[in-house]
Amino acid sequence: MTSRKSTEERRKEIADAAIKIIGERGLREFTAARIAQEVGIKDGTIFRHFKDMNEITLAVLDRLQELLEAAPRSTGDPLERLEVFVLSRLHSVTVQRGIQSLLFSDQLSHALGAEGPKRVAALRNRGREFVRSCLREAAEKGLLREDLDIEGAVLLVTGTVMGFLFAATDGALPAPAGEMERRCWQTLRSALARKQVLS
Amino acid sequence: MTSRKSTEERRKEIADAAIKIIGERGLREFTAARIAQEVGIKDGTIFRHFKDMNEITLAVLDRLQELLEAAPRSTGDPLERLEVFVLSRLHSVTVQRGIQSLLFSDQLSHALGAEGPKRVAALRNRGREFVRSCLREAAEKGLLREDLDIEGAVLLVTGTVMGFLFAATDGALPAPAGEMERRCWQTLRSALARKQVLS
Amino acid sequence: MTSRKSTEERRKEIADAAIKIIGERGLREFTAARIAQEVGIKDGTIFRHFKDMNEITLAVLDRLQELLEAAPRSTGDPLERLEVFVLSRLHSVTVQRGIQSLLFSDQLSHALGAEGPKRVAALRNRGREFVRSCLREAAEKGLLREDLDIEGAVLLVTGTVMGFLFAATDGALPAPAGEMERRCWQTLRSALARKQVLS
Amino acid sequence: MTSRKSTEERRKEIADAAIKIIGERGLREFTAARIAQEVGIKDGTIFRHFKDMNEITLAVLDRLQELLEAAPRSTGDPLERLEVFVLSRLHSVTVQRGIQSLLFSDQLSHALGAEGPKRVAALRNRGREFVRSCLREAAEKGLLREDLDIEGAVLLVTGTVMGFLFAATDGALPAPAGEMERRCWQTLRSALARKQVLS
DNA sequence: GATGAATGAGGTTTCATTCAT
DNA sequence: CATGAATGAAACCTCATTCAT
Numbered sequence: 001m002t003s004r005k006s007t008e009e010r011r012k013e014i015a016d017a018a019i020k021i022i023g024e025r026g027l028r029e030f031t032a033a034r035i036a037q038e039v040g041i042k043d044g045t046i047f048r049h050f051k052d053m054n055e056i057t058l059a060v061l062d063r064l065q066e067l068l069e070a071a072p073r074s075t076g077d078p079l080e081r082l083e084v085f086v087l088s089r090l091h092s093v094t095v096q097r098g099i100q101s102l103l104f105s106d107q108l109s110h111a112l113g114a115e116g117p118k119r120v121a122a123l124r125n126r127g128r129e130f131v132r133s134c135l136r137e138a139a140e141k142g143l144l145r146e147d148l149d150i151e152g153a154v155l156l157v158t159g160t161v162m163g164f165l166f167a168a169t170d171g172a173l174p175a176p177a178g179e180m181e182r183r184c185w186q187t188l189r190s191a192l193a194r195k196q197v198l199s
Numbered sequence: 200m201t202s203r204k205s206t207e208e209r210r211k212e213i214a215d216a217a218i219k220i221i222g223e224r225g226l227r228e229f230t231a232a233r234i235a236q237e238v239g240i241k242d243g244t245i246f247r248h249f250k251d252m253n254e255i256t257l258a259v260l261d262r263l264q265e266l267l268e269a270a271p272r273s274t275g276d277p278l279e280r281l282e283v284f285v286l287s288r289l290h291s292v293t294v295q296r297g298i299q300s301l302l303f304s305d306q307l308s309h310a311l312g313a314e315g316p317k318r319v320a321a322l323r324n325r326g327r328e329f330v331r332s333c334l335r336e337a338a339e340k341g342l343l344r345e346d347l348d349i350e351g352a353v354l355l356v357t358g359t360v361m362g363f364l365f366a367a368t369d370g371a372l373p374a375p376a377g378e379m380e381r382r383c384w385q386t387l388r389s390a391l392a393r394k395q396v397l398s
Numbered sequence: 399m400t401s402r403k404s405t406e407e408r409r410k411e412i413a414d415a416a417i418k419i420i421g422e423r424g425l426r427e428f429t430a431a432r433i434a435q436e437v438g439i440k441d442g443t444i445f446r447h448f449k450d451m452n453e454i455t456l457a458v459l460d461r462l463q464e465l466l467e468a469a470p471r472s473t474g475d476p477l478e479r480l481e482v483f484v485l486s487r488l489h490s491v492t493v494q495r496g497i498q499s500l501l502f503s504d505q506l507s508h509a510l511g512a513e514g515p516k517r518v519a520a521l522r523n524r525g526r527e528f529v530r531s532c533l534r535e536a537a538e539k540g541l542l543r544e545d546l547d548i549e550g551a552v553l554l555v556t557g558t559v560m561g562f563l564f565a566a567t568d569g570a571l572p573a574p575a576g577e578m579e580r581r582c583w584q585t586l587r588s589a590l591a592r593k594q595v596l597s
Numbered sequence: 598m599t600s601r602k603s604t605e606e607r608r609k610e611i612a613d614a615a616i617k618i619i620g621e622r623g624l625r626e627f628t629a630a631r632i633a634q635e636v637g638i639k640d641g642t643i644f645r646h647f648k649d650m651n652e653i654t655l656a657v658l659d660r661l662q663e664l665l666e667a668a669p670r671s672t673g674d675p676l677e678r679l680e681v682f683v684l685s686r687l688h689s690v691t692v693q694r695g696i697q698s699l700l701f702s703d704q705l706s707h708a709l710g711a712e713g714p715k716r717v718a719a720l721r722n723r724g725r726e727f728v729r730s731c732l733r734e735a736a737e738k739g740l741l742r743e744d745l746d747i748e749g750a751v752l753l754v755t756g757t758v759m760g761f762l763f764a765a766t767d768g769a770l771p772a773p774a775g776e777m778e779r780r781c782w783q784t785l786r787s788a789l790a791r792k793q794v795l796s
Numbered sequence: 797g798a799t800g801a802a803t804g805a806g807g808t809t810t811c812a813t814t815c816a817t
Numbered sequence: 818c819a820t821g822a823a824t825g826a827a828a829c830c831t832c833a834t835t836c837a838t
Contacts, residue, residue, distance in 0.1 A: 026309025028226070043812085045820070046813095053811095121369035121371065155362040156387065159358040160359065162303070163354040167327070172324055172327055191391075243830075424704075439799090442798085522769070546787075550785075553760040560760055561752040570725055578748070629809085641825075
């Protein structure tokens, strides 16, 4: 019935299925049987491709990183790069259900042992690091308000993304998502950038 | 063996133990046995005080709300009220381990049925609503920058709290928590407030 | 709240409640908690009046016997006594829900240990014995068909009561219960009795 | 360890084990653990073959029907068919311990939800219907006593089977089972059939 | 006599994991 | 590589029963 596939293919399928399930249904349904069902194989077969559930969780983290990194990156000036990053993350909540919520949900970190929190922290830090580098460069180029605390601003930017994400999840956005994405970035922008003559 | 306590006391103990466990160890260990162990009773005994796990989860939500609502509230001008609110939330991460991360972690949502997401959303909305009311009043009193988008700002403020929270969890704060709390609020403040003559 | 009552009173209340529950809800709900609820006391209190559930089951048997024995008994000729007995049993199914079904349901015999089947058998034998004695006397008085096998007839009579009972339970009576009771006895009577000139 | 068998085989084994247990030990021991022990597997394994206990109970009903329907059926005249039916049911009590008592014991009814009583009633009605059809045909062919009330007779016949059954269970048969089976049918027969020249 | 908290044993069910086929 | 039966451990929950109050 099911076509036989290489372990490599299966591993990817399984990780994707796991992400989908955790995102849509929560950790409670992150089970071998549920994943197998999603992939279209039997539950025992999962363990032909992964040693145990722990290994699957690690694969989920890897896949998550891949997906996040696959986001479009601008090559323009630092504020433009930041804009593309922020808008892409804001937008992804509408499109890639569950991926972002997974990233910020603390759910995976407990599914692993001691290394769990570290791995998830590392993943989240990549975002922070990117924001920080954009802001640093923008500051050097005089694009930011002069009194701006870069580290405070990093928390502001990364936090706003989360704020948007959870508001969307809660159905608490006061306007359509698309519009709010733009307004959100505008607010961020005028909080950070030096007053400009042209918008 | 174990000292006898009233159901009322036990219910509180159980809810607190549950919060502690979910915060520290994650939903995976949010089990009757684990809670019972923490409280110092047998697992079956849990169900003399709660009908089922679902009811415990609801109690956790209630307790969470209590704890959050217990935060100090200023009676001063709207920006001052906002400051007290934000600083208290930022600070609580250091003090009340796991409580806030629980609030923003999407973990409880899935532990309940259909009402789950609604209840958690409602809890989070109380924060948003408070922030919104402060900002509205501040705007009316001319304390905010004139072009400020209130709804964007709500996401900014509530998001920044989350950003701080997760950065702290990840060990990604570039300075001691106390200092970062202050810098974080300063950044927020200057993003929102009208330029002042005196700081 | 609950008025204090003597153990003797409580024992009767508890046995009655137990009969009611088993009859109406089945052995599955024959639990201390359920009985206590019915009586209006707390579950632990049950065991102030009965050593254990086993003892309650025995009390149920005793009470059952009392109830069955309380049925009206005619003092007329043997066939008349039989008629009163049969009609009373047939009728009781409509009135005393569950009592009869309990008697024939084999449910209690397993709720006790080894003595269970014996006790229930003894209870059922009282009915058989009564029927047998009526038939014997009727035979001696020449009221029965001459070739009638008394022991076969005992099974016929007691069985027909059961047949009626289960048919009623199953909603399989082809006419109203009252009418069927009469027709049932008529059928029995003409199966047993010598042809009569007068009805 | 245990030999592996197909789910189909296991389902049959489990249903049979369940029938055996309920018949011999009562509903109280109708547990997954007990069934598993009987079948020779672990209790969790039961649920690879059945969704839950409810499904097992339904399987028991199906199996019961199969067993009852497997009884020999004569093709002769209606009274002969009735005789074969009655004798086979009377005899089965000796042979198929517990099956009949299960059928008439009301025990399964309560093990299911709302559909329980309906299913059991349906099962019992098949017997009644068979008896009714035999009697109707016999009446048309003039084989029965002229004044016989068919519906009363249905209760008489099906009831007598039950009467015999319970008497046997109670050890209240006054003669060996084999002999009583014959006497029981003779009594029934002369209660129903038109007087014949030849026995 | 009654309460209400606690328990231990046991029941159903889920789930990761193994392994013969 | 895939299946499907089996398992052991653990989860939730029920229940008879005990006992301090």
